[in-house]
Structures are given as structure tokens and as C-alpha cells.
Amino acid sequence: MDAIKYLKDHKLETYALGKKLFETPELGYKEFETKKIIVDYFKKHNLEIEQEFFETGFSISLGKGHPHIGLIAELDAIPTLGHPCANKNDKNAAHSCGHSTQCASLISAFIALSKQGIKKGKVTLFFTPSEEYTDLEYRDKLIKQGKIKYYGGKINMLTSGLFDDVDMFIHLHMMSEANYHFSVAGTLGGFVYKEITFNGHAAHAAVCPDKGINALNEFVLFDNAVNMLRETFVDKDLVRVHGIIKEGGQTVNSIPEKVVYECYVRSMDTDALIDVAKKVDNAAKCCAKAIGGTCKIKTKPGYLPFIQDKNVNSVIYRNMLKYCKPEDIISGNGTIAASDNGDMSIFKPCIEFGYGGFVGNAHSKDVQIVDEERVYLETAMLVVDSINDLLSDAKICKKIKDEFKPRMKMKDYLNYINNK
Numbered sequence: 465m466d467a468i469k470y471l472k473d474h475k476l477e478t479y480a481l482g483k484k485l486f487e488t489p490e491l492g493y494k495e496f497e498t499k500k501i502i503v504d505y506f507k508k509h510n511l512e513i514e515q516e517f518f519e520t521g522f523s524i525s526l527g528k529g530h531p532h533i534g535l536i537a538e539l540d541a542i543p544t545l546g547h548p549c550a551n552k553n554d555k556n557a558a559h560s561c562g563h564s565t566q567c568a569s570l571i572s573a574f575i576a577l578s579k580q581g582i583k584k585g586k587v588t589l590f591f592t593p594s595e596e597y598t599d600l601e602y603r604d605k606l607i608k609q610g611k612i613k614y615y616g617g618k619i620n621m622l623t624s625g626l627f628d629d630v631d632m633f634i635h636l637h638m639m640s641e642a643n644y645h646f647s648v649a650g651t652l653g654g655f656v657y658k659e660i661t662f663n664g665h666a667a668h669a670a671v672c673p674d675k676g677i678n679a680l681n682e683f684v685l686f687d688n689a690v691n692m693l694r695e696t697f698v699d700k701d702l703v704r705v706h707g708i709i710k711e712g713g714q715t716v717n718s719i720p721e722k723v724v725y726e727c728y729v730r731s732m733d734t735d736a737l738i739d740v741a742k743k744v745d746n747a748a749k750c751c752a753k754a755i756g757g758t759c760k761i762k763t764k765p766g767y768l769p770f771i772q773d774k775n776v777n778s779v780i781y782r783n784m785l786k787y788c789k790p791e792d793i794i795s796g797n798g799t800i801a802a803s804d805n806g807d808m809s810i811f812k813p814c815i816e817f818g819y820g821g822f823v824g825n826a827h828s829k830d831v832q833i834v835d836e837e838r839v840y841l842e843t844a845m846l847v848v849d850s851i852n853d854l855l856s857d858a859k860i861c862k863k864i865k866d867e868f869k870p871r872m873k874m875k876d877y878l879n880y881i882n883n884k
């Protein structure tokens with residue numbers, strides 16, 4: 465059966481699945497209901513999942529041997545206060561990053577390919593948990609229980625060898641740019657996570673503030689220092705330092721004993737990332753000391769900048785032109801957002817393309833799907849056409865393989881993410 469015809473004939477079924485997934489938002493490593501919906505959907509189409517991993521992750525394959533193409537569908541949602549579909553039982557999780565739409569689109573593409581059949585090579589659809597870097601206390605618990613090693617779902621998958629057999633990866637993500645139809649070859653930044661605890665000394669805030677050391681003042685001084693450092697950030701590196709106060713004091717009646725600040729340092733450039741992270745550490749230490757207190761800095765590696773594979777992208781771009789004009793495709797744009805796909809792209813040829821069809825900016829309560837045809841049908845047809853092109857073109861597969869150079873050795877990468 466022709467896969468494209470299948471997708472067109474069954475589009476309403478895909479839209480319904482997409483709606484159901486959009487309305488079932490769950491945070492990372494808790495995507496149990498989402499998984500159940502997808503597994504049941506595959507069963508209905510006589511397809512069985514192949515592997516299960518890391519709480520809620522799973523995969524399903526077609527064909528065998530090489531080339532082996534991996535598809536990445538992210539399962540998780542993100543806390544989004546005020547979103548109409550927010551999961552009130554779990555930190556207002558909502559699909560304001562559109563991950564549910566990746567799942568519905570790739571499920572339909574995979575089913576269409578299964579009806580068509582694959583003559584050569586293999587396709588594996590990976591459902592990856594926990595891309596958003598959030599809800600960290602829950603993940604710390606899972607780490608303690610030995611269920612996961614790292615926050616990012618794909619980092620666990622990558623370091624445990626689940627991707628080893630795959631030759632190249634295709635991923636897709638919603639985009640907020642309403643003026644474009646698709647995006648191709650866009651880069652993503654990297655980030656480092658920090659939790660900084662400012663320690664002071666409590667005293668009655670009215671009777672004897674002179675006896676206290678105000679941890680909130682340590683933080684305020686630090687926050688000003690970071691703002692003064694901003695003029696040293698180089699434009700091309702797209703540096704961002706942004707955070708939240710997790711704990712701002714214990715009671716209004718007392719000088720704050722402890723203040724906890726959580727932040728990301730981001731950049732498109734790995735060296736700048738390391739440099740600014742050091743500046744932030746120095747500012748925290750010196751500002752705490754200036755007020756008479758101390759601070760403790762907990763650093764966790766986030767995600768590395770994403771590197772797009774230009775050869776896989778050439779196939780994707782060619783197929784995009786079936787749905788829109790070249791001027792409707794934004795190419796090579798950089799966004800400072802980060803993803804655990806960045807870490808994968810160090811080791812394997814990877815691409816991520818963007819698709820419109822939404823209103824609202826990503827991660828905001830306003831995110832809604834307004835163009836189901838583009839979000840679900842066009843993306844699925846684009847993926848199916850690209851897979852068929854790649855599997856039937858030994859020359860491009862060889863070029864992809866020959867020209868790809870891993871950016872790090874696994875040993876060095878493990879040292880980096882383990883803070884060694």
C-alpha cells in the first residue's frame with residue numbers, strides 16, 4: 465500500500481490521536497498514561513512494541529539491517545500555569561512544547577511505513593521520556609533508586625547503548641515562528657544547571673537585624689553582579705543567565721537564613737558556556753562573602769549544543785518543498801533553547817526540523833494547535849518521503865556515514881556529564 469495515500473486516508477484518526485495525547489500531559493518519567501495510549505494504538509494496528517526502558521521509554525521497529533534510521537518522539541510535557549489542558553495533579557504539566565504532536569505524527573508515519581513495507585534497512589521509532597529539564601526532585605529520587613542515571617531521557621538512552629545500532633536520526637519539533645511553514649538546519653544552544661544556596665544567619669528582623677546575616681541580601685547583590693556582567697557577554701555566543709528563587713527566606717519576621725536560587729547558564733558556544741558559568745560562580749561566592757555569609761553551588765551539566773547533519777537535512781529540505789515555497793522555510797536559524805538531542809548529535813548524524821501550525825509561544829499557556837494538516841499530516845508525509853529516499857539511496861547513506869565525525873569520545877563525554 466502507498467504510505468502517503470494511507471496517511472491521507474487516515475488523517476482524521478491521526479488528528480484524534482493527537483488531540484488525545486495533547487490532552488494527556490505528563491512530566492518526564494511519568495508519561496505512563498501517554499505510553500498506554502500509544503501502545504494500545506499500535507496494538508489496534510497489530511504492531512507490538514519492541515523494547516522498554518527508563519520508566520516510560522519504549523521503541524518499535526520495522527525491517528532489519530542497515531541503513532538503520534532512528535526517529536525520535538518525545539513523550540513529556542512541561543509545567544505551564546494557566547494552560548487549558550494543564551494537569552492539575554502534577555505541576556500544571558501541559559504540552560506547551562508540542563511534544564504530543566511529534567508523537568502523533570511519527571506514530572502515523574510509522575504505521576503508514578508498516579502498511580507500505582520496507583524493502584531495505586530498518587526504521588526504529590524511539591519514544592523518549594523526559595526531554596524537558598524540570599521536576600528535578602522527582603528525578604533525583606529516581607536516580608537514588610537506581611532507575612535512571614541522568615535527568616535527560618536521551619542521555620540515559622545514549623549512555624546505555626540504546627542508540628548504538630542506529631546510523632542516523634530524524635527528529636521534529638514545533639516552532640513558534642508564525643511567518644514560516646517549516647524550519648530546517650536550525651541550531652540549538654547548550655546549558656549548565658546551577659543551584660546556589662546562600663547561607664546567612666537568622667535573627668529577629670525587627671528587634672535585632674544587626675545580629676543577623678541576610679541571605680536574601682547576598683542573593684540580591686549577586687543578582688546585580690550578574691546583571692553587571694551582561695555587558696561582557698558576546699552577542700554571537702548568545703549567552704543567557706536566568707533563574708528563579710526557589711526559597712526566599714523562612715518567615716518575614718526573621719532575617720533570611722537561607723535563600724536558594726536555581727538558574728541556567730546558556731550559550732551557543734561551548735567555551736563561552738564554561739567561561740560564563742565560572743563568572744557566575746565567582747559572583748555568588750564573592751557576594752555571599754561581602755555580606756558575611758557563604759554559598760554552596762551545585763552544578764549539573766545540562767545539554768550540549770545541537771549540531772545538525774547537513775546531508776540528512778538536504779533530503780529533508782528537498783521533501784519540504786512539496787508543501788511550501790523556499791521562502792516559507794527558515795533555514796539555519798539559531799535558537800538558544802536546548803535539548804538532550806544535542807548530546808546525541810555529538811555521536812550520530814542527527815537532524816531536527818521545525819513545523820508551524822500553532823498559536824502561542826512555546827512553553828506559554830497560549831499554545832494551541834490551529835493547523836492539524838500541517839502539524840500532523842504534512843510532517844508525517846515529509847518523514848515518510850525522507851525515509852523512503854534515504855533507504856533507497858545507498859550513495860547518500862554512504863556520504864552521511866563518511867562525512868560524520870563524532871565530536872567527542874564516549875569516555876570524555878562520560879567524564880563531562882559526571883563532573884569529573
Ligand SMILES: [Zn+2]
Nearest residue numbers: 561562563637
Ligand atoms: Zn520541546
